[in-house]
Amino acid sequence: xxxxxxxxxxxxxxxxxxxxxxxxxxxxxxxxxxxxxxxxxxxxxxxxxxxxxxxxxxxxxxxxxxxxxxxxxxxxxxxxxxxxxxxxxxxxxxxxxxxxxxxxxxxxxxxxxxxxxxxxxxxxxxxxxxxxxxxxxxxxxxxxxxxxxxxxxxxxxxxxxxxxxxxxxxxxxxxxxxxxxxxxxxxxxxxxxxxxxxxxxxxxxxxxxxxxxxxxxxx
Amino acid sequence: xxxxxxxxxxxxxxxxxxxxxxxxxxxxxxxxxxxxxxxxxxxxxxxxxxxxxxxxxxxxxxxxxxxxxxxxxxxxxxxxxxxxxxxxxxxxxxxxxxxxxxxxxxxxxxxxxxxxxxxxxxxxxxxxxxxxxxxxxxxxxxxxxxxxxxxxxxxxxxxxxxxxxxxxxxxxxxxxxxxxxxxxxxxxxxxxxxxxxxxxxxxxxxxxxxxxxxxxxxxxxxxxxxxx
Numbered sequence: 085x086x087x088x089x090x091x092x093x094x095x096x097x098x099x100x101x102x103x104x105x106x107x108x109x110x111x112x113x114x115x116x117x118x119x120x121x122x123x124x125x126x127x128x129x130x131x132x133x134x135x136x137x138x139x140x141x142x143x144x145x146x147x148x149x150x151x152x153x154x155x156x157x158x159x160x161x162x163x164x165x166x167x168x169x170x171x172x173x174x175x176x177x178x179x180x181x182x183x184x185x186x187x188x189x190x191x192x193x194x195x196x197x198x199x200x201x202x203x204x205x206x207x208x209x210x211x212x213x214x215x216x217x218x219x220x221x222x223x224x225x226x227x228x229x230x231x232x233x234x235x236x237x238x239x240x241x242x243x244x245x246x247x248x249x250x251x252x253x254x255x256x257x258x259x260x261x262x263x264x265x266x267x268x269x270x271x272x273x274x275x276x277x278x279x280x281x282x283x284x285x286x287x288x289x290x291x292x293x294x295x296x297x298x299x300x301x302x303x
Numbered sequence: 304x305x306x307x308x309x310x311x312x313x314x315x316x317x318x319x320x321x322x323x324x325x326x327x328x329x330x331x332x333x334x335x336x337x338x339x340x341x342x343x344x345x346x347x348x349x350x351x352x353x354x355x356x357x358x359x360x361x362x363x364x365x366x367x368x369x370x371x372x373x374x375x376x377x378x379x380x381x382x383x384x385x386x387x388x389x390x391x392x393x394x395x396x397x398x399x400x401x402x403x404x405x406x407x408x409x410x411x412x413x414x415x416x417x418x419x420x421x422x423x424x425x426x427x428x429x430x431x432x433x434x435x436x437x438x439x440x441x442x443x444x445x446x447x448x449x450x451x452x453x454x455x456x457x458x459x460x461x462x463x464x465x466x467x468x469x470x471x472x473x474x475x476x477x478x479x480x481x482x483x484x485x486x487x488x489x490x491x492x493x494x495x496x497x498x499x500x501x502x503x504x505x506x507x508x509x510x511x512x513x514x515x516x517x518x519x520x521x522x523x524x525x526x527x528x529x530x531x
Binding site for chain 1: 311312374375376377378379382383386387390391465469470471472473475476483486490498499501502505506508509512513516517520
């Protein structure tokens with residue numbers, strides 16, 4: 085391995101890593117919003133919309149992100165829906181992640197005993213207060229492990245963004261390998277940068293998981 | 304209606320053997336995942352059993368293996384296998400072989416963890432009770448432990464299979480000709496005559512993947528409910 089080559093590539097990888105993180109974070113935030121929304125609809129059993137949500141979840145969970153991205157990026161503009169690569173990547177991640185987050189939140193919400201809702205109502209809390217102060221905090225602690233797993237999963241999934249010509253870590257690695265043939269250095273940097281992004285999240289996730297488990301009520 | 308079909312570029316599907324070619328592409332992706340599944344199930348079971356063994360060294364080694372495989376995006380693993388090992392060891396493997404190796408390594412790790420989880424979820428008194436009944440250790444496993452483990456394991460491993468099928472879409476990136484590559488070729492060939500072909504073809508690929516994975520997910524869900 086050539087140290088000089090690695091040093092000269094560092095800034096390029098740094099930029100690419102920033103893009104990966106940026107798109108990943110925005111995509112995940114949207115995925116959380118979509119997921120919360122969908123899980124609420126399923127929890128309150130909103131008629132009609134609930135069916136649409138479950139169809140969305142099945143579609144999103146049973147197709148690969150790469151295929152979703154190709155459809156959004158190359159297919160949709162043909163119908164007059166213009167998409168630039170970054171928006172498209174974020175939209176794809178939100179579309180995929182939304183269903184995974186919804187499932188994570190749903191399992192949390194379902195784990196909260198019905199008696200909790202009834203007690204809150206009998207104390208005079210309204211629906212929103214019950215959700216905000218009674219259900220969500222308990223549901224969260226159950227959802228956290230799945231939630232953390234989803235965040236890591238979605239960050240890993242951003243690696244396919246290179247296919248729609250976003251200059252992320254994969255794109256940079258492939259590009260540099262093709263140009264200079266410093267395969268070993270390129271791959272070394274690729275792995276290091278992914279570790280740099282994913283390892284801290286995985287460690288923080290484990291710690292949070294351990295602390296949140298104590299928040300469970302009544303056990 | 305026929306106008307809409309033409310407008311959306313779906314008519315291209317019925318030209319020549321285009322649709323069959325897409326199905327062929329899907330099959331080459333599916334076959335990679337099926338071979339990988341066939342390899343990873345037995346290896347995963349062995350790994351899972353070893354992970355519950357008493358030896359700390361074996362446990363630690365397998366744990367590290369699992370975490371390394373888990374933390375890297377599958378695409379990075381594919382790159383490492385396809386570009387990295389070929390360069391480092393000087394061998395020459397095709398994209399298909401590289402994909403099968405990577406998916407088998409990944410599948411073994413995930414399967415091993417599922418088996419481990421299922422094994423440790425069996426309460427200790429199950430072992431003790433069967434021993435108290437005078438069963439031999441082989442009988443205990445055959446009649447008591449394995450039937451319970453399998454029920455917990457099967458829905459989860461079926462989910463793993465759908466994950467594998469979905470992930471095979473990545474092999475496009477290391478130059479394997481699969482359904483997305485075929486789609487690109489068809490789109491290139493028909494771009495002039497049918498400007499919206501990209502929509503129709505990519506929609507078809509989308510639906511094909513869904514049709515491949517959805518029944519399997521439904522089966523997993525059904526079994527999970529039935530056996531829980």
